[in-house]
Amino acid sequence: MGSDRTHLDIDLAAIAANYRWLRQAAPEAEMAAVVKADGYGLGAVAVTRALVDAGCRTFFVSRLEEGLDLRATFAEPEILVLDGLTGVDPAVLIDASLIPVLNHGGELASWVDAARAHDRRLAAALHVDTGMNRLGFGETELQAVDKTALRHLDLRCVMSHLACADTPDHAMNGRQRDRFRALSGLFPDTPKSLANSAGVMLGADYQFDLCRPGIALFGGNPVPAEVSPLEPVVRLMAPVLQIHEITRAGTVGYGATYAVQPGMRLATIGLGYADGLLRAASNVLNIELDGIALPVAGRISMDLVTLDITNLPAGRLQPGDWVPVIDGAGGVDRWAAAAGTIPYELLTRLGTRLKRRYIPAP
Numbered sequence: 001m002g003s004d005r006t007h008l009d010i011d012l013a014a015i016a017a018n019y020r021w022l023r024q025a026a027p028e029a030e031m032a033a034v035v036k037a038d039g040y041g042l043g044a045v046a047v048t049r050a051l052v053d054a055g056c057r058t059f060f061v062s063r064l065e066e067g068l069d070l071r072a073t074f075a076e077p078e079i080l081v082l083d084g085l086t087g088v089d090p091a092v093l094i095d096a097s098l099i100p101v102l103n104h105g106g107e108l109a110s111w112v113d114a115a116r117a118h119d120r121r122l123a124a125a126l127h128v129d130t131g132m133n134r135l136g137f138g139e140t141e142l143q144a145v146d147k148t149a150l151r152h153l154d155l156r157c158v159m160s161h162l163a164c165a166d167t168p169d170h171a172m173n174g175r176q177r178d179r180f181r182a183l184s185g186l187f188p189d190t191p192k193s194l195a196n197s198a199g200v201m202l203g204a205d206y207q208f209d210l211c212r213p214g215i216a217l218f219g220g221n222p223v224p225a226e227v228s229p230l231e232p233v234v235r236l237m238a239p240v241l242q243i244h245e246i247t248r249a250g251t252v253g254y255g256a257t258y259a260v261q262p263g264m265r266l267a268t269i270g271l272g273y274a275d276g277l278l279r280a281a282s283n284v285l286n287i288e289l290d291g292i293a294l295p296v297a298g299r300i301s302m303d304l305v306t307l308d309i310t311n312l313p314a315g316r317l318q319p320g321d322w323v324p325v326i327d328g329a330g331g332v333d334r335w336a337a338a339a340g341t342i343p344y345e346l347l348t349r350l351g352t353r354l355k356r357r358y359i360p361a362p
């Protein structure tokens, strides 16, 4: 599957350090971890093990299958499934001790029915909508909840999700927090959870009892306008396949979008959009080597990307040498920004043929 040519190094110690950083940033709250989408593309089992070792006891995934995969390896931690119950046989969750996040009245009714059928209280989280209009109980639906039915459930948390936490000054943040206080107040004895990574950064007012960071654990900057306090987690290395000394004016790659002149030098490396190198970064991004910026020259191909290495000393790169394509502080953020997207998308699109190497080995 993974090839030995390109490898994605994933620093598990940095993930643990980022977990500890978040914990000290929210000392009053429990710090859970969101490891959906295969741990933001980095390998859910490996990153979960690092987080368990760092003291994390509560994990969120999106899909039922993600929860089942984690449960197959980890018996102890609480695993909550954000997708909820729709389209799912409750018995599958019960057998695997997975906790559904109940997003609407239909799911609540199914889970209460299952609890009655199994003659036991079942753990659940309740998602209330505070303005995102995506998932969660609306106010009217929440007030209609039959409190006696709730006796069949062991409510682990009432949660909501922030739409604009990555923009600290956005007025929506305070509105959602206040709305969350009001709605979650209907469940006074239940722990409350509002903050994702950027929500943790918004401060104590947003942290409540349980925080749910994802991207910050994996080294993406949750608040783009501020310098990230987190450690970089991924390093992507790829080999130089060929060096071109340009002797005749021409262009590089598909679409002939990058002009070259005699005297310029190019390096073609074995990595492309099939590996998750977003094609929208073509002709925009610079890769850094020895502190020298190497422009991505022309379009990123499926399996190849060409760098303009004219500014490097001659001979510095040879076929077979390795180039750090994503590396260091802000590496994933810069790549994502060059492609007009966010580090979340970059990480979750890193291709399956990249060999994941964990440091230290889990």
Ligand SMILES: *Cc1c(COP(=O)(O)O)cnc(C)c1O
Pocket (backbone or CB within 6 Å): 034, 036, 082, 160, 161, 195, 196, 197, 198, 212, 213, 214, 215, 216, 222
């Ligand atoms: C993905 C997700 C998170 C984590 O968000 P980050 O911005 O990655 O920290 C938290 N809560 C919910 C409901 C999510 O879907």
